[in-house]
Amino acid sequence: xxxxxxxxxxxxxxxxxxxxxxxxxxxxxxxxxxxxxxxxxxxxxxxxxxxxxxxxxxxxxxxxxxxxxxxxxxxxxxxxxxxxxxxxxxxxxxxxxxxxxxxxxxxxxxxxxxxxxxxxxxxxxxxxxxxxxxxxxxxxxxxxxxxxxxxxxxxxxxxxxxxxxxxxxxxxxxxxxxxxxxxxxxxxxxxxxxxxxxxxxxxxxxxxxxxxxxxxxxxxxxxxxxxxxxxxxxxxxxxxxxxxxxxxxxxxxxxxxxxxxxxxxxxxxxxxxxxxxxxxxxxxxxxxxxxxxxxxxxxxxxxxxxxxxxxxxxxxxxxxxxxxxxxxxxxxxxxxxxxxxxxxxxxxxxxxxxxxxxxxxxxxxxxxxxxxxxxxxxxxxxxxxxxxxxxx
Amino acid sequence: xxxxxxxxxxxxxxxxxxxxxxxxxxxxxxxxxxxxxxxxxxxxxxxxxxxxxxxxxxxxxxxxxxxxxxxxxxxxxxxxxxxxxxxxxxxxxxxxxxxxxxxxxxxxxxxxxxxxxxxxxxxxxxxxxxxxxxxxxxxxxxxxxxxxxxxxxxxxxxxxxxxxxxxxxxxxxxxxxxxxxxxxxxxxxxxxxxxxxxxxxxxxxxxxxxxxxxxxxxxxxxxxxxxxxxxxxxxxxxxxxxxxxxxxxxxxxxxxxxxxxxxxxxxxxxxxxxxxxxxxxxxxxxxxxxxxxxxxxxxxxxxxxxxxxxxxxxxxxxxxxxxxxxxxxxxxxxxxxxxxxxxxxxxxxxxxxxxxxxxxxxxxxxxxxxxxxxxxxxxxxxx
Numbered sequence: 001x002x003x004x005x006x007x008x009x010x011x012x013x014x015x016x017x018x019x020x021x022x023x024x025x026x027x028x029x030x031x032x033x034x035x036x037x038x039x040x041x042x043x044x045x046x047x048x049x050x051x052x053x054x055x056x057x058x059x060x061x062x063x064x065x066x067x068x069x070x071x072x073x074x075x076x077x078x079x080x081x082x083x084x085x086x087x088x089x090x091x092x093x094x095x096x097x098x099x100x101x102x103x104x105x106x107x108x109x110x111x112x113x114x115x116x117x118x119x120x121x122x123x124x125x126x127x128x129x130x131x132x133x134x135x136x137x138x139x140x141x142x143x144x145x146x147x148x149x150x151x152x153x154x155x156x157x158x159x160x161x162x163x164x165x166x167x168x169x170x171x172x173x174x175x176x177x178x179x180x181x182x183x184x185x186x187x188x189x190x191x192x193x194x195x196x197x198x199x200x201x202x203x204x205x206x207x208x209x210x211x212x213x214x215x216x217x218x219x220x221x222x223x224x225x226x227x228x229x230x231x232x233x234x235x236x237x238x239x240x241x242x243x244x245x246x247x248x249x250x251x252x253x254x255x256x257x258x259x260x261x262x263x264x265x266x267x268x269x270x271x272x273x274x275x276x277x278x279x280x281x282x283x284x285x286x287x288x289x290x291x292x293x294x295x296x297x298x299x300x301x302x303x304x305x306x307x308x309x310x311x312x313x314x315x316x317x318x319x320x321x322x323x324x325x326x327x328x329x330x331x332x333x334x335x336x337x338x339x340x341x342x343x344x345x346x347x348x349x350x351x352x353x354x355x356x357x358x359x360x361x362x363x364x365x366x367x368x369x370x371x372x373x374x375x376x377x378x379x380x381x382x383x384x385x386x387x388x389x390x391x392x
Numbered sequence: 393x394x395x396x397x398x399x400x401x402x403x404x405x406x407x408x409x410x411x412x413x414x415x416x417x418x419x420x421x422x423x424x425x426x427x428x429x430x431x432x433x434x435x436x437x438x439x440x441x442x443x444x445x446x447x448x449x450x451x452x453x454x455x456x457x458x459x460x461x462x463x464x465x466x467x468x469x470x471x472x473x474x475x476x477x478x479x480x481x482x483x484x485x486x487x488x489x490x491x492x493x494x495x496x497x498x499x500x501x502x503x504x505x506x507x508x509x510x511x512x513x514x515x516x517x518x519x520x521x522x523x524x525x526x527x528x529x530x531x532x533x534x535x536x537x538x539x540x541x542x543x544x545x546x547x548x549x550x551x552x553x554x555x556x557x558x559x560x561x562x563x564x565x566x567x568x569x570x571x572x573x574x575x576x577x578x579x580x581x582x583x584x585x586x587x588x589x590x591x592x593x594x595x596x597x598x599x600x601x602x603x604x605x606x607x608x609x610x611x612x613x614x615x616x617x618x619x620x621x622x623x624x625x626x627x628x629x630x631x632x633x634x635x636x637x638x639x640x641x642x643x644x645x646x647x648x649x650x651x652x653x654x655x656x657x658x659x660x661x662x663x664x665x666x667x668x669x670x671x672x673x674x675x676x677x678x679x680x681x682x683x684x685x686x687x688x689x690x691x692x693x694x695x696x697x698x699x700x701x702x703x704x705x706x707x708x709x710x711x712x713x714x715x716x717x718x719x720x721x722x723x724x725x726x727x728x729x730x731x732x733x734x735x736x737x738x739x740x741x742x743x744x745x746x747x748x749x750x751x752x753x754x755x756x757x758x759x760x761x762x763x764x765x766x767x768x769x770x771x772x773x774x775x
Contacts, residue, residue: 017667018664018667018668021660021661021663021664021667022660022661022664024657024660025657025658025660025661025664028653028654028656028657028660029657031653032650032653032654032657035649035650035653036650039646060553061553062548062550062553063550063551063553064488064550065550067455068550068551101453101455102452102453102454102455102456103452103453104451104452104453104454104625107638110638112634112635112638112639113635113638114638114639115453115454115455115639170451170452171452172619172621172623258430262423262427262650265419265420265422265423265426266419266420266423266654266657268415268416268419269416269417269419269420269423269654269657269658269661270416270657271416272412272413272415272416272419272661273412273416273657273661273664275412276409276412276413276416276661276664276665277664279408279409279412280409280668283406283409284672334641334642334646335641336639336640336641337639337640337641344454344455346639376408
């Protein structure tokens, strides 16, 4: 027969100072874990969630990113005639041709800049039918050929002269920020959008960077990729928008590795903290344990008591850390340049905390606490009754 | 029984608890030392040059090119000793994972720009000039790919859509052993030829005659091209390298944030241990005071114990971080800033300082309480 749960819980709170200190230490670890994971998840969300599996992105053959690619107007015209391209209202092809350029903008509060992507778009780029989820939250849409831009909310916060109403100067001309958009946490949230023809003209380009179109039916993907690859005139390559952005993520592998390694190293620390707490609990109550055993509770029951105490500590610390973390961390945002992907542009993102992350954090806290408390609990259960009762 | 002996006795009283606390500290200091070392390596990955050099590139961004005619204008500027075109190629050698830097440059004078960086034989310099499709590779690349002089190396460019076929005609030795030498140069003219001679240039390196001229020349260059079709931004080598570091984001703030959380956490853990240790030895402390130990001696004893734990744990963690040096250096394959990694003294001093600080802070309150214990109270207490 086991001891009631109440016993374990009451014991945990019998020494409030010690419990609080240990729970706080565990809480800090939980916060750290959510912070580090939130960073990694934030990058992933920004890159992976971008791009629909129903959209096809066409680049020049061999180009590794939109910034390195070129698609001529003729090629875009040919693509728009393909049967696999979905048609919208009035039978217009759901296809957009866009130009990607990079400019170096100084960050707020720093003398250094980073490369920010400017996407020259057409009206259809904003259309929900293209699956991009870009909405103008403040200000208004830009006028064509007027040197007007709309910036993502991340960009407006991170770079100088990017707030609503400000003026940027590049390519010999002043550009006015007339609107701020929200792209739902996708990679577009790191970009500035402008009128395509305006951008092309000012950057002295005459070819687009990419063509993106919606698939008429998911089954058409293989066909159209093969068609485009096989057409010698075109020299283009097609893939789903989603797989393009997933590939961009590959440059960030080393960051994920470092962050998870850190989380593991610090969790070792927490493991020993939990061990310490339970060990001290056991040490402080040797006579009590002896008494319990003498009454008739088995060694297993005693062990259960202490394991439960470890669990309670883990839950306490886990909640104490995970709840504030889940509320605070998603408000943090930052940016990083993705060198490995060859886009060479800055990705701004918010830290992302999913409900699963909250759960994982809590679970890990409990697990580490219980495993940490295992040996001391075992010790408690195997104490010799007579020796213990004799102890002062 | 000396003071030191008393501290040791205190530590060994509850061996497991001491062990757990030390282990906890060791893990934390290990993690922190590594984290700070990484950040330090990133921020100091630049080359310390002894030659006054500046780089001129497009003011728009690194993705935009300048034009060749600018070279002459730059060369004729007052204070400029040598100018060479330097264009990033970014080609793929066999596999996308084989990443190394390639630049198209002028074989006749690139060495004048980097006399403090590269060492190469005269014969090979000549061969580079004479061979249009010639390439010169740094030692690091030779070591990695096992190339020999005369080997054919083909690259593919996702940026330009061309595939230069190069022949290795020279091997350059990096003068600074800590800087990576995994760079390849080939002829600027060949790069232009493959692309139909568009006449563009990625950037220009300028070597100045006098370090004092640097700010003036930087301004003069940008002034000269201001409002032209190719506005320039000229910066020192150091500033240029730091720009790349800053692109990695605010890693310093991140590291400080993580570090703070970890330090507070370990403070709580060690503090808890000290509090427990003191609590269960109340009667002992009372006895010590009865024997004649002063309050400050008691304070010192408790602090001593706390410091001992901290030094043991912190010392272990820091040493373990030091032991990771070869592993980190090997990781330089994937993370270029780790090539030639050397443990940075300032970081280890910081870690040692943190350790001592933790020892002091964690033991402060328990030590204070202990020292102020009234003998009567202490002897009366049943622990």
